[in-house]
Amino acid sequence: MATALRQLRPQAAPRPTGAWLRWVPALTLGLFLAPVGAGLIGTWLPAFGYFPALGGTEIGLAPWRALFDYPGLGTSVWLSLCSGVLATAVSMGLTIGFVAACHNTSVFARLRRLLAPLLAVPHLAIAVGLSFLIAPSGWILRLVSPWATGWQIPPDVALVQDPYGLALTLALVVKETPFLLLMTIAALDQARAGDRLAVARSLGYGPVTAWLKTVLPAIYPQIRLPIYAVLAYSLSVVDMAIFLAPQTPPPLAILVFRWFNDPDLAMRFVGAAGAVLQLALVMAAICVWRLAEWGADWQGRRWLTAGGRGGAGWLSCRIAGSAMTGLYGIAAASLLGLALWSVARRWPYPEALPVSWTLDNWVRQAYGLWWAGGTTLLTGIAAAAVALALTLGCLENEQRRGLTTSGRGLWLLYAPLLVPQVGFLFGVQVLLVRLDFDGTWIALIWSHLLFVLPYVFLSLADSYRRLDPRYARAALCLGASPNRVFWRVKLPMLIRPVLFAAAVGFAVSVAQYLPTLFAGAGRFATLTTEAVALAGGADRRVLGVYAFLQALLPLLAFAAVLAWPSRRHRASAPPAGAAL
Amino acid sequence: MIADGQLELRRVGLQAGGRVLIAPFDLTVAPGHVATVMGPSGCGKSSLLAYICGTLDPGLQAGGQVLLDGEDVTALPPERRRIGILFQDDLLFPHLSVAENLAFGLPPTLRNRGLRQERIAAALADAGLDDFGDRDPATLSGGQRARVALLRTLLAEPRALLLDEPFAKLDVGLRTRFRHFVFDHVRSNSLPTVLVTHDPADAPACGGPVIQVGLTGEANGGHNP
Structure with a gap:
């Protein structure tokens, strides 16, 4: 047996194509974990008195005394x-x-x-x-x-x-x-x-x-x-x-x-x-x-x-x-x-x-609804699209390299969901101000991405990993390149879970309140921030208009996924637990 | 060595986590001939085929050289090896029609639309499915799907063919007919072919070299007739 083992000369594995794919997981982690870490540090320093922009240069417990008093x-x-x-x-x-x-x-x-x-x-x-x-x-x-x-x-x-x-x-x-x-x-x-x-x-x-x-x-x-x-x-x-x-x-x-x-x-x-x-x-x-x-x-x-x-x-x-x-x-x-x-x-x-x-309530609010709704829609679509691209890149990279995910990877994915938003968004804001980046579309979408990405990943990963790998192998052996297999075989077979994940991402983005405020520097009004701003006003009719539209947008996104033609998709795995 | 279109395996073996599944063996298959790899389920037969066509799960370690027509293809990615494979399930893409599945197999170098249509129509006729091009694969019978899967593989113009128990899921009468259908095409296309199976009935039907692999990890036979 020992000789048999020695005779087994390993051959170089075929080089996977699409070398840029290997950078997607690192890019993803960097894009969404770095802000959390930087945000935490940017919050901890002022908590101990260090915040030069406001004249706090001495480390001390004064903020804590004020807090407990x-x-x-x-x-x-x-x-x-x-x-x-x-x-x-x-x-x-x-x-x-x-x-x-x-x-x-x-x-x-x-x-x-x-x-x-x-x-x-x-x-x-x-x-x-x-x-x-x-x-x-x-x-x-x-x-x-x-x-x-x-x-x-x-x-x-x-x-x-x-x-x-x-x-x-x-x-x-x-x-x-x-x-x-x-x-x-x-x-x-x-x-x-x-x-x-x-x-x-x-x-x-x-x-x-x-x-x-x-x-x-x-x-x-x-x-x-x-x-x-x-x-x-x-x-x-x-x-x-x-x-x-x-x-x-x-x-x-x-x-x-x-x-x-x-x-x-x-x-x-x-x-x-x-x-x-x-x-x-x-x-x-x-x-x-x-x-x-x-x-x-x-x-x-x-x-x-x-x-x-x-x-x-x-x-x-x-x-x-x-x-x-x-x-x-x-x-x-x-x-x-x-x-x-x-x-x-x-x-x-x-x-x-x-x-x-x-219908006057709607007509009178038309201007505000148009702008807040448009901002909500654009941010949601952009955040969901970026999250979907990163998620697909990570999952495809994982499959091409035959990697298996560890429990630790899942903890990293959940990190932004386990850290309270008020616990680090102030630090993110400080960082954005220092980079002269606050109040921009990129900062807004990025801040939403922190919370959109984990949910998009979670809703797509199971379906993607469960797709019978032999379909891809059969396509490869028919001479299709890995990229062609991705676009022509995997994506079409997984189109409903992919769209479902996009809808989930959109819904998560629509719901965001604190990230919009902290990263948007007050320059962006979404349906969510407008509705919260109406909290004290007590006109239920106006509040009803904003809150209902806020609920309606994600519902329409899910309805669009459900309405997607389903002919010839019967063999693709449905999204985990989804009612599709 | 004269290597006119033949498939040659040199010291090919397989192990998982240090455990030898298939000890290294040599095998040469001439064009139009079918070599049979026999063994119980779970002994690594399918992984052996995956190694030959380049889609081996990275969790397994395999070694040895795969030569096609005298050329070492071991380092090539699967899509450049031009080794076709047929699985136990037909794996017709459910999002494509029957004709689109066949078109997926046709090489991109064949650009002329008319010619592509002709080849697809010919393949459909060959499978006895003349008017089935626009059908959803799910509406076909098991035997029809199996034939389409083979023709999709052949349209990709492979230089060798691997058969991963493609008859196992068909009922007995259908199995014999589909076996003939496959082997007729192997001969007419002059393809060196490797069949893995646990069904002893498959082996004599091929009439090529037979290799026995078992859980002991020993390979026996492997001589060309």
């Missing part, structure tokens, strides 16, 4: 923690409970098909719509007043911006559960959940117990990073919190955001310290969550091996199915409320519907 800081931190952790726990529980109890049912299939539009709707539109829905003067109370409640005027209770942040938590659950559901469904396909379930069922386990005991342990590692991303987002969200969280004191992220925009420039130091605290809060929450996972794992093992078979699970299916349907219902009602307000002329309390209708 700030009245109500403790309440702000507590509020962030409560709403963030609760929203993540409920979203995860709902997702896992629903998939465990309802897999292979018609409810599951139906809700899965409706997942794409729910994912498309931006966070802010849900927040505004929800505030229209559950406020004391909101749609729900109008529907039951006065005949059930007897209220002729809105009751004086804080149903939105409530002191416990429950309205914010609810909105986060409505928006984050679909994301976790999508990631879970994608993981199911990879874990061959069907085989595992079949084995467990044949051993006498009930469907829900079988799923929890054999499928969940296999897929949890794959949904761990998405859960951490949800946790980081929920702990540090700004745009939703402006509408739904209490404002005196507000959650920490809003406090930090206010300090960064304070007319008193000295507050930038306090803001930077607050941003570091926000980052520490997120990291600590992730660490505690990880510890809880270990605890659950230890407990779960005993439960797993104890042999309990569980029941038929029809009741849990009924409950989980209703809860998830209710969640979809809230999202749909929120959107419908936005649409109604945008065409209402008069809608006095407690009427269930507007008493007179008009």
Whole structure:
């Protein structure tokens, strides 16, 4: 055998063509990780007093003292923690409970098909719509007043911006559960959940117990990073919190955001310290969550091996199915409320519907809508296109070189999603100002790319890697060059997942609030920034117009993907978990 | 060595992570002849073919030289080797029609539109699918798809042909007919051909040299008749 081995003279592998491709992953990482790193450093330095532009040249703890002396800081931190952790726990529980109890049912299939539009709707539109829905003067109370409640005027209770942040938590659950559901469904396909379930069922386990005991342990590692991303987002969200969280004191992220925009420039130091605290809060929450996972794992093992078979699970299916349907219902009602307000002329309390209708709200806002909508559209298309090109380059490079991705690569991809936006965007802004680059289109699109790219990559990677490699081999052996194989075989076969990824990227870009402000230097108004700017004004009709259009653009993008002709694409892999 | 259009393997072998899958062996296949590589599933037969046509998974290590018509093609990328391969599945591109699939195989050097159409029409007639050009491949029967896949490979004007168990998924009656269809074309095109299979029934049907590879990693035989 030893001689046999020696006789195996390795030959030089055929040189892959397209040498420039090998630089795409490095370019991608540089484009989107370098700003995060630079942004963090640019935030940390002022937090410790170093910010020469504002006369801070001495390293010290003065910003921290000012931060901790700030009245109500403790309440702000507590509020962030409560709403963030609760929203993540409920979203995860709902997702896992629903998939465990309802897999292979018609409810599951139906809700899965409706997942794409729910994912498309931006966070802010849900927040505004929800505030229209559950406020004391909101749609729900109008529907039951006065005949059930007897209220002729809105009751004086804080149903939105409530002191416990429950309205914010609810909105986060409505928006984050679909994301976790999508990631879970994608993981199911990879874990061959069907085989595992079949084995467990044949051993006498009930469907829900079988799923929890054999499928969940296999897929949890794959949904761990998405859960951490949800946790980081929920702990540090700004745009939703402006509408739904209490404002005196507000959650920490809003406090930090206010300090960064304070007319008193000295507050930038306090803001930077607050941003570091926000980052520490997120990291600590992730660490505690990880510890809880270990605890659950230890407990779960005993439960797993104890042999309990569980029941038929029809009741849990009924409950989980209703809860998830209710969640979809809230999202749909929120959107419908936005649409109604945008065409209402008069809608006095407690009427269930507007008493007179008009398109004037749209016509009067036409100029602002045209500019903000155009900026939103251009930025979204550009960011999605760049992200798609980089993603395809990385995936194609990976396949031509036969590379496999490591877990570490995935962590890098998730980095911008795990670091709170207020934790590093100030540093990015400082960097852009120094480079005399702030307020340019490139800076705007680049700042969106940081958050668009991970989602585009995540939605395309599975489909791309799962395409049967023999199609490409067959084409190569027919004499097609690797580039021709890419353009003529892979792209056409994967056209729907590719378009789906582009739509995801567009939707993510439309939803961005802080990056637009920080990198755009206030020069760019998008539908999102305009809607937030209207938060104090309280004219629901104008707000309804902006928020509805903000939701409409991504929905149209997804509708366009769905409408794409599908003849002769039946063999291409559908995007992971997508309802196409 | 006289190498008139023949396919020659010199000390070609395969290993995965230090484990020898196929020990180095020599093989010469004359034009129009079919050599058979026999072995159980999972022993690396398909990877051997992937090495010959240049698409080996980088996770595997292979060595040895592949010579076509006396020219060493081992360092060439797959698209420049002109070695055609037929898989167990037909792998007709689902986004192209039957005729477009065939056109994908035609070399780009053939520029004249009319000539290209003629070649495609001839191939369709050859497969007994005269009016099927505009059809979606998914609407064809298994046997029809298999024939189109072979003709797509042949339209690329390969200098050698590799067959990766292309008969395995066809039912018995169809298998015999498609086998004849393939071997008739191998002869009429004078292609040196390597067939890998685990079905002993395939081997005598070819009548060329037979190589046995197994999980022991030893290769036996390999002599030209």
